[in-house]
Each structure stands twice: as structure tokens, then as C-alpha cells.
Amino acid sequence: HRILVLHGPNLNLLGTREPGIYGATTLADIDARLLALAQQHGASLASFQSNHEGALVDRIQAAAGEGVDFIVINPAAYTHTSVAVRDALAAVAVPFIEVHLSNVHKREAFRHRSYFSDLAVGVIAGLGVDGYEAAVRYALSH
Ligand code: DQA
Numbered sequence: 001h002r003i004l005v006l007h008g009p010n011l012n013l014l015g016t017r018e019p020g021i022y023g024a025t026t027l028a029d030i031d032a033r034l035l036a037l038a039q040q041h042g043a044s045l046a047s048f049q050s051n052h053e054g055a056l057v058d059r060i061q062a063a064a065g066e067g068v069d070f071i072v073i074n075p076a077a078y079t080h081t082s083v084a085v086r087d088a089l090a091a092v093a094v095p096f097i098e099v100h101l102s103n104v105h106k107r108e109a110f111r112h113r114s115y116f117s118d119l120a121v122g123v124i125a126g127l128g129v130d131g132y133e134a135a136v137r138y139a140l141s142h
Contacts, residue, residue, distance in 0.1 A: 001043035003139050004068045004094075005034055005132070006059065008076030008085075009051040014101075022101050023128045030129055034072075034136050041140045053084055060088040070139035071096035072132060079104070079114045086115040097135040100125040 007027060010017060015026035031047040038045035046068075048059050056078070063071065071094050078085050079100070089096055096119075103126025104111040117123050122138070124131040 001038070001041070001070065001140055002066065002068045003038055003043060003045045003136060004059075004063050004066075004071045005031065005045060005047040005136070006056060006071060006073040006075075007047070007049035008056065008074060008078045011074060011076050012049050012051065025129050030132055033129065034132060037133060037136055038140065043140055045136070053078060053082055056085050057088045060085070060092055060094075063094060064092040068094055070094065070142070072099060072135040072139060073097070073116070074099045074101070074132070075114075075116060079116060080110055082115055086119065089116070090119060095121050097121050097138060098123045099131045099135050101128050101131065102126060 011027055014022055014030070015024060027049060034047065035045050050056050071089070073096055075082065075085055075098070098114065098116045098120040105125065124135055127134065
């Protein structure tokens with residue numbers, strides 16, 4: 001397996017960003033935990049975070065040529081706004097799971113709509129870091 005984990009805008013601030021909502025774990029800790037999990041299963045895993053929509057589009061386009069067979073993505077605020085990131089995932093046709101640390105459905109109404117969920121294999125919201133881990137476990141076994 002070749003798994004790509006993508007993190008959208010402001011997730012570089014995890015650990016200090018609204019910890020009551022997003023938890024105290026840093027992005028580096030999340031990526032390290034996911035890498036260790038993949039390695040235990042003999043899989044390769046790369047992580048990428050960007051605050052820029054186009055950089056995420058470029059990374060998704062590159063993934064197809066790299067033989068990435070599964071994407072785990074937390075599009076963060078782009079969940080609710082980005083046709084461009086959605087279209088990139090549709091274009092490369094790599095299966096993906098959408099992950100949110102918080103339960104977006106018990107927050108503001110604008111967070112209830114996602115441009116990704118209808119294309120995703122599955123959606124995980126509200127389980128914090130465990131949600132990313134569950135998504136990677138699914139990717140490893142499918
Ligand atoms: C988020 C939820 C989004 O609504 C928000 O814009 C984020 C993070 C989450 O992981 O809970 O930045 O995707």
C-alpha cells in the first residue's frame with residue numbers, strides 16, 4: 001500500500017489551535033503515529049499539510065503518478081468551500097476517506113456541508129486523532 005495523508009489549512013497549528021475543539025496533539029505527533037502504524041503493516045505513508053488550495057490540488061495530482069492507492073484527507077475549511085480540491089480527487093480517482101477531528105455536525109451550520117462526502121469511501125468526524133488512525137487502518141486492510 002501507498003497511502004497519502006493530506007491536511008488542509010490551519011492544521012499546522014494543531015496543539016495550540018482551539019484545543020477544546022481540536023485537542024492537544026500536534027500535527028507532527030499525528031503524522032508520526034500514522035507513519036508508525038503504516039510501517040508496522042509494511043506500507044508506505046506520506047503526509048502533506050498546506051494552507052494553500054492550489055498546493056493541495058498539485059499534491060493530489062502528483063499522487064496519481066506516484067502510485068498512491070489511498071488518500072486520507074482532512075480538507076479543514078476547504079471541506080466547505082473547495083470545488084477545486086474536490087475536482088482534483090475526482091480527477092485522479094484515488095479512493096479517499098474524509099476525516100474531521102471535530103464533529104462538524106454539532107457545530108455551525110456552514111460546517112454541515114462538505115464538497116467531499118459524496119465522493120468519499122467514508123467520512124469520520126468527531127473522533128479526534130483516533131479518526132485519522134481508523135482511516136489509515138481501513139486503507140491498510142482494503
Ligand atoms: C475540521 C473542521 C472544519 O470545519 C474546520 O474548518 C477545520 C478542521 C476538523 O478537523 O474538525 O479546520 O476539518
